Amino acid sequence: xxxxxxxxxxxxxxxxxxxxxxxxxxxxxxxxxxxxxxxxxxxxxxxxxxxxxxxxxxxxxxxxxxxxxxxxxxxxxxxxxxxxxxxxxxxxxxxxxxxxxxxxxxxxxxxxxxxxxxxxxxxxxxxxxxxxxxxxxxxxxxxxxxxxxxxxxxxxxxxxxxxxxxxxxxxxxxxxxxxxxxxxxxxxxxxxxxxxxxxxxxxxxxxxxxxxxxxxxxxxxxxxxxxxxxxxxxxxxxxxxxxxxxxxxxxxxxxxxxxxxxxxxxxxxxxxxxxxxxxxxxxxxxxxxxxxxxxxxxxxxxxxxxxxxxxxxxxxxxxxxxxxxxxxxxxxxxxxxxxxxxxxxxxxxxxxxxxxxxxxxxxxxxxxxxxxxxxxxxxxxxxxxxxxxxxxxxxxxxxxxxxxxxxxxxxxxxxxxxxxxxxxxxxxxxxxxxxxxxxxxxxxxxxxxxxxxxxxxxxxxxxxxxxxxxxxxxxxxxxxxxxxxxxxxxxxxxxxxxxxxxxxxxxxxxxxxxxxxxxxxxxxxxxxxxxxxxxxxxxxxxxxxxxxxxxxxxxxxxxxxxxxxxxx
Numbered sequence: 001x002x003x004x005x006x007x008x009x010x011x012x013x014x015x016x017x018x019x020x021x022x023x024x025x026x027x028x029x030x031x032x033x034x035x036x037x038x039x040x041x042x043x044x045x046x047x048x049x050x051x052x053x054x055x056x057x058x059x060x061x062x063x064x065x066x067x068x069x070x071x072x073x074x075x076x077x078x079x080x081x082x083x084x085x086x087x088x089x090x091x092x093x094x095x096x097x098x099x100x101x102x103x104x105x106x107x108x109x110x111x112x113x114x115x116x117x118x119x120x121x122x123x124x125x126x127x128x129x130x131x132x133x134x135x136x137x138x139x140x141x142x143x144x145x146x147x148x149x150x151x152x153x154x155x156x157x158x159x160x161x162x163x164x165x166x167x168x169x170x171x172x173x174x175x176x177x178x179x180x181x182x183x184x185x186x187x188x189x190x191x192x193x194x195x196x197x198x199x200x201x202x203x204x205x206x207x208x209x210x211x212x213x214x215x216x217x218x219x220x221x222x223x224x225x226x227x228x229x230x231x232x233x234x235x236x237x238x239x240x241x242x243x244x245x246x247x248x249x250x251x252x253x254x255x256x257x258x259x260x261x262x263x264x265x266x267x268x269x270x271x272x273x274x275x276x277x278x279x280x281x282x283x284x285x286x287x288x289x290x291x292x293x294x295x296x297x298x299x300x301x302x303x304x305x306x307x308x309x310x311x312x313x314x315x316x317x318x319x320x321x322x323x324x325x326x327x328x329x330x331x332x333x334x335x336x337x338x339x340x341x342x343x344x345x346x347x348x349x350x351x352x353x354x355x356x357x358x359x360x361x362x363x364x365x366x367x368x369x370x371x372x373x374x375x376x377x378x379x380x381x382x383x384x385x386x387x388x389x390x391x392x393x394x395x396x397x398x399x400x401x402x403x404x405x406x407x408x409x410x411x412x413x414x415x416x417x418x419x420x421x422x423x424x425x426x427x428x429x430x431x432x433x434x435x436x437x438x439x440x441x442x443x444x445x446x447x448x449x450x451x452x453x454x455x456x457x458x459x460x461x462x463x464x465x466x467x468x469x470x471x472x473x474x475x476x477x478x479x480x481x482x483x484x485x486x487x488x489x490x491x492x493x494x495x496x497x498x499x500x501x502x503x504x505x506x507x508x509x510x511x512x513x514x515x516x517x518x519x520x521x522x523x524x525x526x527x528x529x530x531x532x533x534x535x536x537x538x539x540x541x542x543x544x545x546x547x548x549x550x551x552x553x554x555x556x557x558x559x560x561x562x563x564x565x566x567x568x
Contacts, residue, residue, distance in 0.1 A: 160544075297369075460488050
């Protein structure tokens with residue numbers, strides 16, 4: 001076994017880990033352990049990466065020891081860092097190691113093993129990871145994902161990511177878990193495979209124990225385990241890691257009057273479980289756990305800025321039911337709604353995060369980085385409701401409405417009616433906060449950035465061009481990742497030309513696919529960014545194929561911003 005100088009530094013300075021040669025303390029759990037929930041790595045930097053696993057053992061009342069190793073080869077003949085850590089029920093037997101002293105732009109293999117009598121035993125479990133590159137870089141390959149609803153289907157898209165010939169990092173933009181229960185009318189429980197993929201616990205999750213059990217359920221999925229073992233993940237939550245349509249003071253799916261308790265307590269429980277179960281670096285001393293914004297530098301090709309738009313500052317969402325009044329003649333009072341909608345006090349990000357974003361974007365541009373990439377939860381483009389009736393014709397539209405379940409008929413018909421007005425189709429996206437969105441655009445323009453916005457949440461593929469409020473300049477390109485399994489409008493209305501209707505109605509939307517499941521494969525080079533919209537053939541079977549629905553190429557514009565999207 002060889003340990004180089006960097007490995008020695010890592011061995012002596014990794015916080016939660018203890019040097020292997022140190023005396024093993026007495027009073028540790030002596031029993032057998034398993035790694036039933038796989039392993040993961042995340043938050044890679046040029047010299048370090050977070051390693052994660054979870055121990056499964058019977059009736060452990062004492063701390064459980066685990067050995068970890070990092071090597072440059074899959075056979076672990078050249079180990080560059082190693083140590084021993086302990087875990088216990090206080091962190092739900094999860095283990096997280098922030099391994100330092102690594103080389104930039106390097107592939108590593110890592111493993112966890114059990115410990116008996118102070119020595120590692122068994123083959124344990126292993127995966128691979130990669131540090132971020134420094135200096136001049138030819139290209140970067142990222143897989144962009146979101147929205148995995150366990151009962152609605154198999155995680156075939158995660159398996160497809162695991163089988164990619166190359167992926168430098170996986171970006172998960174939120175809704176990694178869902179909070180809903182497993183009753184007959186709960187979200188996703190009408191899926192043909194729901195009986196094989198029941199949520200645990202079976203009720204809506206509210207407590208710390210609930211959130212831990214739901215994370216544990218997800219991490220038993222072998223396809224998800226394979227994707228985690230393939231490459232480092234860079235993650236951020238959206239709303240369902242706490243509750244649907246969450247904002248700074250609550251959530252649409254949180255009701256204290258129905259026994260769900262205090263929102264602050266539920267949020268704290270959800271975040272504690274998230275940090276325990278996800279390969280994300282722990283908050284620094286004095287930093288609120290909600291403040292998950294952070295930077296990742298991929299050499300001179302890309303600065304990835306992960307933002308948080310749910311729990312730190314977001315104002316409560318407007319709703320058309322509550323905030324769109326009627327005039328005396330019974331028509332929608334659009335002017336009154338617009339006054340609320342464009343209120344500058346309505347926020348997605350607080351001033352602190354906004355200032356951080358401005359500094360990081362400016363620093364990235366000044367350093368000569370080719371792309372400024374925003375890892376963001378929700379769609380940023382202006383997307384007005386589509387007029388599906390105009391796109392498909394009145395006769396076909398009426399037949400579509402007649403075939404819909406009762407709960408959906410009014411929603412689809414209402415969308416057509418609302419398409420007559422220049423208002424958003426989704427008030428939970430950036431479209432619900434237009435003044436704050438323009439603040440982000442102003443940051444891009446002031447720094448003459450070349451931005452690419454990445455989005456999840458919508459359960460649709462998107463390729464969008466983002467324009468400023470005045471409509472005078474193209475500010476950024478946007479790729480929206482569809483869901484891993486979560487249902488969208490295309491599942492409700494199979495065959496309806498919904499994507500075409502979105503494109504017809506909206507200047508910024510160049511492509512939309514409402515029903516495909518999969519991920520975006522983003523390849524970044526100097527002067528060129530390529531987004532491939534990769535779809536899986538099914539989520540109702542573990543036997544699947546993949547295809548690229550569309551490929552779009554982004555190129556920089558002179559003086560900042562991007563040129564029109566071109567099909568690749």
